[in-house]
Amino acid sequence: MYSMAKKFRPLLLLFLLLISCNNNKETASDTTNPQRVSVPTQHNNNTRSGWNNQETLLTTENVNPQQFGKLFSLAVDDQIYAQPLVVGNIFINNSLHNVAYVATVNNTLYAYDGDTGKLYWKKNFTAPGMRPPRNTDMTGACGGNYRDFSGKMGIVGTPVIDEHMQTIYFVARSTSNGNFVQYLHAVNLISGNEVSGSPVKITATYEGSGTGSVNNEITFDAQRQNQRQALTLVNGIVYVTFSSHCD
Numbered sequence: 611m612y613s614m615a616k617k618f619r620p621l622l623l624l625f626l627l628l629i630s631c632n633n634n635k636e637t638a639s640d641t642t643n644p645q646r647v648s649v650p651t652q653h654n655n656n657t658r659s660g661w662n663n664q665e666t667l668l669t670t671e672n673v674n675p676q677q678f679g680k681l682f683s684l685a686v687d688d689q690i691y692a693q694p695l696v697v698g699n700i701f702i703n704n705s706l707h708n709v710a711y712v713a714t715v716n717n718t719l720y721a722y723d724g725d726t727g728k729l730y731w732k733k734n735f736t737a738p739g740m741r742p743p744r745n746t747d748m749t750g751a752c753g754g755n756y757r758d759f760s761g762k763m764g765i766v767g768t769p770v771i772d773e774h775m776q777t778i779y780f781v782a783r784s785t786s787n788g789n790f791v792q793y794l795h796a797v798n799l800i801s802g803n804e805v806s807g808s809p810v811k812i813t814a815t816y817e818g819s820g821t822g823s824v825n826n827e828i829t830f831d832a833q834r835q836n837q838r839q840a841l842t843l844v845n846g847i848v849y850v851t852f853s854s855h856c857d
Contacts, residue, residue: 646698646708650771652840653693682727688716691759691766692780693840696724697773702800703730709799711771717742717764717782721802731802735795735809736764737784747785747833752856758836768840770848777805779848781812781837790832794850812850 645667653660672678692713699706708724721730736742742764748756759766769780776799783792793809814830822828835852842849 646706647696648698648771648773649696650773651695651843652768652770656842656844658840684712684720684722684727684729686712686714686720687718688714688762689760690714691763691838692768695769695771695778697771697799700776700799711769711778711799713765713769713780715742715759715762715764715766717784719765719769719778719780719797719802721799733797733802735780735782735793735797737782737791737793740784740786740789740791743783743785743790743833747790748855756855758855767837767850770841770843771799772843772846776800779841779843781841781850782809783832783837785833792832792835792837794848 645664647662647664649662652658654662668678690712694710694712696708696710698708700709702709702721709730710720710722710724712720712722714720716734717736718732718734720732722728723730742762744762745756745759748758752758763783765780765782767781769778771778778797778799780795780797781792782795783790785791792812794812796805796808797803798805812830812832816828817826818828819826820828822831822834834854836855836857837850837852839851839853842851
């Protein structure tokens with residue numbers, strides 16, 4: 611599916627967490643966040659409005675340099691194109707926490723405590739014996755002047771979270787010796803382990819006479835199909851869409 615959404619610049623190699631602070635001079639590790647709001651999909655909901663209708667702390671008075679700002683920085687192994695997601699009030703390490711899930715273009719997924727920065731787990735989902743694709747693997751794209759990505763391009767589409775099933779879904783891309791694959795992963799939020807039946811290799815064919823057609827049939831090309839858009843969860847079904855490169 612072709613997407614007309616404009617491209618977003620990648621975040622820096624650090625995940626910068628912004629939350630409100632109170633007037634007491636407490637450290638991040640001993641501050642309890644009374645809000646338990648989840649962001650399970652891109653821009654908060656399937657309308658992509660970005661509206662958090664459960665915000666109760668931030669006001670035009672307390673969002674100022676004295677009471678609001680960056681609490682800490684967390685290192686990741688490469689660039690972040692996918693929006694970090696948050697699950698509030700998840701039972702992990704024998705207590706309730708707000709957990710942020712951050713995916714990088716190196717196919718690595720992190721589960722960080724959103725209030726303290728503690729790392730609960732970190733796992734890489736590159737296919738065995740392969741590596742994440744790079745921009746230089748898109749040979750011939752844009753007439754040899756390919757700039758959609760500046761380096762690796764493993765996980766770039768924003769994942770989606772099913773809080774009821776405690777599962778995060780995302781697409782990871784891998785390559786080796788000219789062979790490209792894309793896998794849909796379903797991973798447990800608490801342990802970081804693949805759930806039963808995951809991962810699933812993405813394959814498809816469709817009737818058509820476009821580029822790459824053989825006998826009037828077009829086959830999914832894991833090198834050319836760009837999984838840039840956010841995944842969507844509707845009525846228990848995960849929707850994955852694709853664009854091309856150089857759009």
